[in-house]
Amino acid sequence: MPLRPPAVFIETFGCQMNEYDTELVRSILKDNGYRFTDSADTADVVLLNTCAIRENAHNKVYGHLGALKALKEDKGLVIGVLGCMAQNLKKDLLEENSLIDVLAGPDSYRALPELLEKAAAGRKGMAVDLSEYETYTDITPDRIEGVAAWIAVMRGCDNFCTFCVVPYTRGRERSRELDGVVREAEALAASGCKQVTLLGQNVNSYRDGTHDFADLLLAVAEVRGIERVRFISPHPKDFPEKLLEAVAGHPRICKHIHLPLQTGNDRILQLMDRTYTRAEYLALVDQIRTRCPEIILTTDIIAGFCSETDEEFADTEDLLREVEYHLAYIFQYSERKNTIAARKYADDVPAGVKAARVTKLVEFQRGISLKKNREMIGKTVEVLVEGEGKRSRDQWMGRTDGNIVAVFSKTGNGLKPGSLTSVRITDATVTTLYGESV
Numbered sequence: 514m515p516l517r518p519p520a521v522f523i524e525t526f527g528c529q530m531n532e533y534d535t536e537l538v539r540s541i542l543k544d545n546g547y548r549f550t551d552s553a554d555t556a557d558v559v560l561l562n563t564c565a566i567r568e569n570a571h572n573k574v575y576g577h578l579g580a581l582k583a584l585k586e587d588k589g590l591v592i593g594v595l596g597c598m599a600q601n602l603k604k605d606l607l608e609e610n611s612l613i614d615v616l617a618g619p620d621s622y623r624a625l626p627e628l629l630e631k632a633a634a635g636r637k638g639m640a641v642d643l644s645e646y647e648t649y650t651d652i653t654p655d656r657i658e659g660v661a662a663w664i665a666v667m668r669g670c671d672n673f674c675t676f677c678v679v680p681y682t683r684g685r686e687r688s689r690e691l692d693g694v695v696r697e698a699e700a701l702a703a704s705g706c707k708q709v710t711l712l713g714q715n716v717n718s719y720r721d722g723t724h725d726f727a728d729l730l731l732a733v734a735e736v737r738g739i740e741r742v743r744f745i746s747p748h749p750k751d752f753p754e755k756l757l758e759a760v761a762g763h764p765r766i767c768k769h770i771h772l773p774l775q776t777g778n779d780r781i782l783q784l785m786d787r788t789y790t791r792a793e794y795l796a797l798v799d800q801i802r803t804r805c806p807e808i809i810l811t812t813d814i815i816a817g818f819c820s821e822t823d824e825e826f827a828d829t830e831d832l833l834r835e836v837e838y839h840l841a842y843i844f845q846y847s848e849r850k851n852t853i854a855a856r857k858y859a860d861d862v863p864a865g866v867k868a869a870r871v872t873k874l875v876e877f878q879r880g881i882s883l884k885k886n887r888e889m890i891g892k893t894v895e896v897l898v899e900g901e902g903k904r905s906r907d908q909w910m911g912r913t914d915g916n917i918v919a920v921f922s923k924t925g926n927g928l929k930p931g932s933l934t935s936v937r938i939t940d941a942t943v944t945t946l947y948g949e950s951v
């Protein structure tokens with residue numbers, strides 16, 4: 514170890530699980546004497562925590578790597594690639610890109626201090642073994658203290674949807690014990706955190722041998738000081754009555770469910786191996802709304818999956834019209850190497866057609882999102898204050914229980930980040946509610 518502790522800059526791509534993993538990595542490195550900096554210019558080590566979900570996620574990382582070339586030549590920067598892309602490409606990536614010194618996959622972060630030490634001495638290295646057990650449950654993430662925090666409660670995915678790379682980059686499902694999660698939530702509450710989001714690639718297939726996901730949600734919601742509990746991402750196949758009852762019945766479990774659909778067409782659902790039909794999915798939506806009429810539903814869609822025809826695509830648009838999600842994330846299908854779809858089906862929808870389908874759905878959904886938000890005008894909702902508004906320091910920004918961004922005036926209300934307050938909605942755009950504190 515040199516006299517001055519090496520400075521690390523970490524850049525994070527991809528989903529919330531990666532954000533959380535960056536906090537784990539910071540914790541591991543801090544314990545090993547590293548310090549942190551907020552730009553590559555002032556760093557001795559740059560780590561990119563990467564995503565592999567679509568081709569453009571890969572491209573973004575290649576772009577950032579290219580931009581580090583001059584710094585590397587200039588001052589001998591150590592460059593490490595972490596996360597799903599490292600796990601996905603393994604030694605091909607290390608061999609093809611001479612800028613990279615270190616590769617570490619999502620289950621190998623404990624090996625990082627050793628890898629970085631070797632890299633500083635000029636030896637490249639990688640750790641990309643997946644584990645059936647690693648949950649990092651003994652490591653306290655190095656979080657930026659704030660109003661909200663993530664807790665990973667399970668890792669990995671056993672679903673193997675045919676389009677998806679995650680089961681290969683994140684390995685098999687494994688869950689932490691309920692007690693450990695609850696203790697982490699208690700520690701967070703003690704440090705002033707008000708909202709906890711439980712994370713997992715398939716969060717509702719959580720099971721620790723004794724407890725299921727509903728047990729876990731309820732236990733975290735009972736932690737004193739935690740005002741809101743969220744969870745992401747659930748799979749539609751794991752919604753037993755008990756879970757719906759927990760969400761509908763507990764005041765501190767947020768009334769928001771992200772329910773990834775992918776496509777509204779039965780043949781494509783089957784090709785994707787999503788394990789539900791359109792009718793089953795719609796029945797679940799009905800069941801959720803009957804139990805919990807105020808629920809906010811959001812979803813993920815893939816347009817242009819292998820062999821999807823115009824008529825089949827129209828089924829998705831039709832389903833968006835029928836369900837009226839508050840928000841939908843809409844992606845073009847991007848073939849991922851070694852997935853089941855890549856091996857079995859031709860990626861035969863032309864790029865232009867995929868793009869046109871995405872544009873069409875995005876436009877359509879914007880109309881619904883605007884309509885849904887405008888329906889809230891005149892209502893009073895509870896908002897958890899997160900910080901100052903982006904546009905003006907005279908405003909607070911927070912989120913509703915349903916996870917919609919709300920902006921309102923600061924004047925004379927004595928609030929601070931972490932406050933829960935009632936806001937009367939006076940205006941709305943596609944993404945944001947505006948109002949006044951009451």
Ligand code: SAH
Nearest residue numbers: 676677714746773813814815844845846847
């Ligand atoms: N585990 C989560 C999803 C993780 S990935 C779940 O099952 O909901 C987030 C979203 O990325 C997916 O819901 C899907 O819509 C999208 N996605 C995954 N693989 C993709 C691919 N190959 N091409 C385009 N979008 C993809």
Ligand code: SF4
Nearest residue numbers: 670672673674677679
């Ligand atoms: Fe991917 Fe399907 Fe697993 Fe979600 S459930 S991570 S889409 S394989």
Ligand code: F3S
Nearest residue numbers: 527528564565566597
């Ligand atoms: Fe990307 Fe890996 Fe998350 S592929 S979406 S960072 S699980």
